[in-house]
Amino acid sequence: xxxxxxxxxxxxxxxxxxxxxxxxxxxxxxxxxxxxxxxxxxxxxxxxxxxxxxxxxxxxxxxxxxxxxxxxxxxxxxxxxxxxxxxxxxxxxxxxxxxxxxxxxxxxxxxxxxxxxxxxxxxxxxxxxxxxxxxxxxxxxxxxxxxxxxxxxxxxxxxxxxxxxxxxxxxxxxxxxxxxxxxxxxxxxxxxxxxxxxxxxxxxxxxxxxxxxxxxxxxxxxxxxxxxxxxxxxxxxxxxxxxxxxxxxxxxxxxxxxxxxxxxxxxxxxxxxxxxxxxxxxxxxxxxxxx
Amino acid sequence: xxxxxxxxxxxxxxxxxxxxxxxxxxxxxxxxxxxxxxxxxxxxxxxxxxxxxxxxxxxxxxxxxxxxxxxxxxxxxxxxxxxxxxxxxxxxxxxxxxxxxxxxxxxxxxxxxxxxxxxxxxxxxxxxxxxxxxxxxxxxxxxxxxxxxxxxxxxxxxxxxxxxxxxxxxxxxxxxxxxxxxxxxxxxxxxxxxxxxxxxxxxxxxxxxxxxxxxxxxxxxxxxxxxxxxxxxxxxxxxxxxxxxxxxxxxxxxxxxxxxxxxxxxxxxxxxxxxxxxxxxxxxxxxxxxxxxxxxxxxxxxxxxxxxxxxxxxxxxxxxxxxxxxxxxxxxxxxxxx
Numbered sequence: 266x267x268x269x270x271x272x273x274x275x276x277x278x279x280x281x282x283x284x285x286x287x288x289x290x291x292x293x294x295x296x297x298x299x300x301x302x303x304x305x306x307x308x309x310x311x312x313x314x315x316x317x318x319x320x321x322x323x324x325x326x327x328x329x330x331x332x333x334x335x336x337x338x339x340x341x342x343x344x345x346x347x348x349x350x351x352x353x354x355x356x357x358x359x360x361x362x363x364x365x366x367x368x369x370x371x372x373x374x375x376x377x378x379x380x381x382x383x384x385x386x387x388x389x390x391x392x393x394x395x396x397x398x399x400x401x402x403x404x405x406x407x408x409x410x411x412x413x414x415x416x417x418x419x420x421x422x423x424x425x426x427x428x429x430x431x432x433x434x435x436x437x438x439x440x441x442x443x444x445x446x447x448x449x450x451x452x453x454x455x456x457x458x459x460x461x462x463x464x465x466x467x468x469x470x471x472x473x474x475x476x477x478x479x480x481x482x483x484x485x486x487x488x489x490x491x492x493x494x495x496x497x498x499x500x501x502x503x504x505x506x507x508x509x510x511x512x513x514x515x516x517x518x519x520x521x522x523x524x525x526x527x528x529x530x531x532x533x534x535x536x537x538x539x540x541x542x543x544x545x546x547x548x549x550x551x552x553x554x555x556x
Numbered sequence: 557x558x559x560x561x562x563x564x565x566x567x568x569x570x571x572x573x574x575x576x577x578x579x580x581x582x583x584x585x586x587x588x589x590x591x592x593x594x595x596x597x598x599x600x601x602x603x604x605x606x607x608x609x610x611x612x613x614x615x616x617x618x619x620x621x622x623x624x625x626x627x628x629x630x631x632x633x634x635x636x637x638x639x640x641x642x643x644x645x646x647x648x649x650x651x652x653x654x655x656x657x658x659x660x661x662x663x664x665x666x667x668x669x670x671x672x673x674x675x676x677x678x679x680x681x682x683x684x685x686x687x688x689x690x691x692x693x694x695x696x697x698x699x700x701x702x703x704x705x706x707x708x709x710x711x712x713x714x715x716x717x718x719x720x721x722x723x724x725x726x727x728x729x730x731x732x733x734x735x736x737x738x739x740x741x742x743x744x745x746x747x748x749x750x751x752x753x754x755x756x757x758x759x760x761x762x763x764x765x766x767x768x769x770x771x772x773x774x775x776x777x778x779x780x781x782x783x784x785x786x787x788x789x790x791x792x793x794x795x796x797x798x799x800x801x802x803x804x805x806x807x808x809x810x811x812x813x814x815x816x817x818x819x820x821x822x823x824x825x826x827x828x829x830x831x832x833x834x835x836x837x838x839x840x841x842x843x844x845x846x847x848x849x850x851x852x853x854x855x856x857x858x859x860x861x862x863x864x865x866x867x868x869x870x871x872x873x874x875x876x877x878x879x880x881x882x883x884x885x886x887x888x889x890x891x892x893x894x
Contacts, residue, residue: 333651333652337651339647379679380650380679381679387650388646388647388679389674389678389679392670392674395643395671395674395675398639398640398644398647399643399644399646399647399650399675400647401640401644401647402643402644402646402647402651402655403647403648403651405608405632405647405648406647406648406650407651409608409629409630409653410605410651428639429639429643432634432639432640433640433643435635435637436635436640439635440632
């Protein structure tokens, strides 16, 4: 599914994923304007992760959203759903036009995703700390039923403050849920400031390793590195669960938002909106050394 | 049975009967709810691959051990981690399973209230949250282990069915009927020693009350552990010339509105009885129904535990103190009819 490094197919895949990450950011800006507010920055940090997962890694059939052997994806940081909805539409779970009423009264699409209303959402989320326990249950189900699927769960770094995360981490290690993959979007910020100033989360890898997980660390905006990591990720039913710490930048791709806690939820208006569109159309530029 | 044995057996300690399956008084264990739970689920699982069981280090208290022995690959002990247990059960449910997640009612319903709402009820996951040793049945263990608010908390969650099991046969009926019931469900169990009300497994429909005794002067709506005392109280009252209808209101949410309104038409007084606070339990649900359902005026009282934290003590002493035993219920009924 993931082309080997150095092949033309790999280059084509990277070009496509880069374009899709740009699409995710642009759609996040568009949908936020419809709603009058949005979690821009939490979506921007995860844009490359969403792109890699949905266009290269996850096994699913968008025409059959409840396909029993699909890989599960739990967006535990549910506030980034604004970046996931456009992907689900783009890969065919529903018509893109239904997003035009995003968050309007009666829309299936709220700030946090609802599995009852949205094809492709494997579990509702929004209350931080729950998703990894959901994923543990999905992995239990895969084991009981002897199904081949994997379960992926995306967590926020601030979400690691939640105690229930560690109940799930412990259970996954104890039961050796080797087909469970947790991805921490380590974007360094939570609402009140830098995550580690508010409440420490590092060393994340050591913490999970102590619960029996195999851990990996990667630049979460480096698509080539992400494809390398996912293509080599162990998939052993009774092996250790897999943790990926993806180092990202909250707000990545919009200079005024990068590492800026004031933009956890915001609303772009006027010239700011136009400038952001232009900036994002140009694609990611290198992070400034000062950031 | 001494009160010390009574309190020790909750954790499976000091009670050889838990190992050899003989009851203290020699009665048939099939009539004892504590011995029914795990076995009935194991029986269901024999024929239904969807049935799985989770607990939080209380398999010896709720006898999920009986399930684990027969279906070890479908049993998950989550350790002392109740929130993770409820949410993981919801994850399993999303993959087609019907998980029964059991722990003390004080923890399942109160500690995990948000997990029940957000992960089970709201996404309509068929998780069966089992809260055992509810009410004041944990006696001397104190307020941390009492659950006198669980019905009140959970009946306010939309789309959550709240059911109280009455005795061993009723519990069997609840478990059997629960497997194919849509959405999430809270199953409230008593202390596991609740005396027999149903000599055989009853026909059971969730949301449909069971009328156990006819009467014309008074209707007693009881649920769970209070159904048996209510029936005994009705017998006491009958000797005094008072004719009491007794209804097992096993499903508190959704409530059997028709049965409540029928009671208001047929009898001149209504008494609700529950091992729960009276702030927001069965009594409150019945009162709301009477007021808003256009029922004729009746004398009404809701009986349970007042708005307070109860003292520690042996359960039997607590039931007597709060007039939740048969003679206490009869006294309250007389006061209502006076």
